[in-house]
Amino acid sequence: MLNHLEVCIDNIESLHYAQQGGATRIELCSSLALGGLTPSFGFMKQAARTADIPVYAMIRPRQGDFLFNDDDVEIMLADIHAARSASLQGVVVGVLNAQGEVDTDILRSLMKEAQGLGVTFHRAIDQCIDPFTALENIMSAECERVLTSGLQANALSGADTIAEMVQFCGDRLNIMAGAGVTANNVAEIISKTGVKEVHLSGKTTRPSMMINYSKQAYMGNADVDDFSVPVTSAEKVKAVLKAPQ
Known part of the structure; x- marks a missing residue:
């Protein structure tokens, strides 16, 4: 039985749908x-x-790996301060050294x-x-939980390792399964791993509400449609909750 269903979002419209x-x-x-x-301070506020539910801000200053230099760390510290100033309930972090260990x-x-903060x-x-x-190391640092796919591309593929993590940590640390979680596989993931928390985006898209616009200019890569807006699907989130467990 799930204790928490966490939804990751990157726009305020999706927050409404996730809660719905x-x-x-x-x-x-x-x-x-x-x-x-990392979301903007305005987005945090x-x-x-x-939100009517807890909000945790991602603290990740750039794309790529999780090997951060001193400048990156200063940014992360400032962003954690911003999350607290915005009255959020927690933050999400992850830092490694060059040897592939927790820094x-x-x-x-x-x-x-x-x-x-959580x-x-x-x-x-x-x-x-x-x-x-x-x-x-994460438990020694007193984190609340770990989000993991069991070192695989998705949580179902990594279910055996996630189950080992759950057994290894016991009640010292919550293990949350994430990556590729859907209504079609959430029951199997929970059954195989014993997790009490899952994480998903529940993404879909909606068309732009613009009526007239030029199609010649692109804001980024030409293969990305600027007029297809990614949003969370309330129905996909609801379907995960309703899936037999």
């Missing part, structure tokens, strides 16, 4: 297409005003700045060489 679908927690991001980056020094600094360690763990040593 029954989400119990929000992971607030920008650029979900890049795996999720509006989410705090709008315990940086994590300790982030946790100190996040004192009083903290999730994100799927950076899925790029660790030894996930169980990583879990020990």
Whole structure:
């Protein structure tokens, strides 16, 4: 039985749909297409005003790997402060060293700045060489939970490893399964892993509401349709909650 269904979003419209679908927690991001980056301060503040459920801000200053330099860390510390100032309930972090291990020094600094907030360690763990040593370090840092796909492309493929993580951590750390979670596989993921929390985007798209516009200019890559807006589907979120468990 699920205790939490977390939905990751990157626009305020999606927050409304996630809540309508029954989400119990929000992971607030920008650029979900890049795996999720830090949302703007304005987005944090509006989410705090709008949400009836806890909102955790992604703290990730750039796309790419999770090996961060001193400048990156200063940005992350400032963004954690911003999340608190915006009255959010928590943050989502993940930091590694060049050897594919949790960077315990940086994590300790982030946790100190996040004192009083909930903290999730994100799927950076899925790029660790030894996930169980990583879990020990994450527990020592006193994070609340880990989001993981079991070191695989999606949570169903990584279900065996996720189950091992659940057994390894017991009640010391919540394991949240994420990546590729849908109404069609959530029951199997829960059954195989024993997780009590799952994470999904429930993404769909809607057409632009613009009536007239030029089609010659692109705001980014030409293969990305600027007039197809990605949003969370309340129906997809609701279907995950209603799936037999």
